[in-house]
Amino acid sequence: MNTLAYGLLGLVARTPSSGYDLMLQLQPYWQAKHSQIYPLLAKLEHNGYMQFTRVHQTDRPDKKVYSITEKGKTALKLWLAEPTAEPVARDELVLKACCLSFADARTSRALFHERIDHCREQLQMYQHIMQEIEQQSEGSPNDPSHPSFGDYILLSWGCRRMQEDIKWCEWVLELLEKKNQE
Amino acid sequence: MNTLAYGLLGLVARTPSSGYDLMLQLQPYWQAKHSQIYPLLAKLEHNGYMQFTRVHQTDRPDKKVYSITEKGKTALKLWLAEPTAEPVARDELVLKACCLSFADARTSRALFHERIDHCREQLQMYQHIMQEIEQQSEGSPNDPSHPSFGDYILLSWGCRRMQEDIKWCEWVLELLEKKNQE
DNA sequence: ACCACCATGTAACAAGTTACATGATTAA
DNA sequence: TTAATCATGTAACTTGTTACATGGTGGT
Incomplete structure (x- = not known):
């Protein structure tokens, strides 16, 4: 569980979303490409922090909508209370x-x-x-x-x-x- | 030649310094560990952007003092005129x-x-x-x-x-x- | 026709961190 | 004697980027 993983967990806790949507939501706060997000979501699901349902769409490709589990919520709250890493800036x-x-x-x-x-x-x-x-x-x-x-x-x-x-x-x-x- | 490499080149252009010293000078501006800096300096020297002289010290371990070459100076000036990458913050x-x-x-x-x-x-x-x-x-x-x-x-x-x-x-x-x- | 958007994924690579390794000097 | 500073390096690992791969819809 790294920082980005908790970030995704936090977003999913607010609103169940697809990987694509999470990528867009995350952009203003933490730049991450889809190639980093999709495998992480799969891992989070595999470890029981999230679950997903496949949502069929007619006009667009189908999507996996992730939502948080009880285990995920517990982990999220623990993370919030842990000491925060110092910010890193590369300019x-x-x-x-x-x-x-x-x-x-x-x-x-x-x-x-x-x-x-x-x-x-x-x-x-x-x-x-x-x-x-x-x-x-x-x-x-x-x-x-x-x-x-x-x-x-x-x-x-x-x-x-x-x-x-x-x-x-x-x-x-x-x-x-x-x-x-x- | 990545951003950190140019950063080191820029510091060395101002004052010839050892790898250890460069690491300390760099800290306020770009966090990098010595394990990243030493191999980069070796590469920069190998490619002719820098040169070093081994300086013997009695009270402390010997050090390699790097200084910029003409090729390095040219590369540095080209870099300064190139478009700058957008800042990345991870907080x-x-x-x-x-x-x-x-x-x-x-x-x-x-x-x-x-x-x-x-x-x-x-x-x-x-x-x-x-x-x-x-x-x-x-x-x-x-x-x-x-x-x-x-x-x-x-x-x-x-x-x-x-x-x-x-x-x-x-x-x-x-x-x-x-x-x-x- | 071509481009942007939606949607998901993998593979190869670059960048950065942590740990391993060594060893002298100096201050608490 | 224990820790910090100086000094250099490598190995293993994690994180992040770029490129490869596919395919439908909607606008210009």
Whole structure:
């Protein structure tokens, strides 16, 4: 049982879903490809944490809808109380910034403009999902007992972060421009 | 040549260093164990991006000090101009937050208190390194041509982020407390 | 016709972690 | 004497990515 396995278990605990759907739900929070998810689900089912029913669809391919078992729910609650692993960030920009003095002015500027664009895209995506869950929960997303409370706080975190990162990039660009004017 | 390889190349370009030293320098920016770094350095040397000299030490074990070659410098500059990979974050807290409605009040609160502690530790570390490079560069860390400019902007980014993350955790804890009082 | 989306899976590979291995110096 | 720091390496394993494989539906 690794972190991703518990993540899938947590999503399935909220809403029974297919592997494909879990992959999409997971995207904003933990990037994982379907090739990693499908074997994990099979393993979780094999070990009794989940069960699935094959759902026939006429217009689309059939799907396996996974739902949590009692054993799965117990494991999930134990996991939530266990100490949380420290976050790991892998950002190529950070490594490039480390040797920024070897880049020419144009390259340096492009680096942070590129990041601003990326942050704006992410921000839009977060705001879009936020609107969706606000409509679904009809104005009570700040109720901790509501299933979408987790999404609500995570999305507002994402928005905050992206806004701050944009500000940081703009600050760096100012420092870079200053040098260029001299 | 993967991202970590370029990261090592970038550090070596600034200051010739041993594998052990590179591992320590890299820690704040990209977590990598020595078991990943040593074979990579050997590969980089084998492919002509770096060279090393064995430095004898009396009080400590001998070390291999790596320095960049012309081929390495060329590769480094090309990398800096290439499009940057999107950042990847893997944070167990995010997955736990997704199914926060399955946790009891005590467990939920502990989760965010734990994160606040972690952020405070990180913040202290960043501030400490910041002070060191401020002393080294004697009040000109905001000069983009200075080799420590990269560290300066990255550390201030780290500080900003940790401060914002603490604020976010405190906001979440307020929402959790509110519910508890009702 | 071609592309995107839905849906599931495997195989090969790359990246990263943990454990094994050695050995000197120095501080508590 | 016990642990931490310096210093380098390999082996086994886990995690994550890319590519291979299949096939129907719906839009441009």
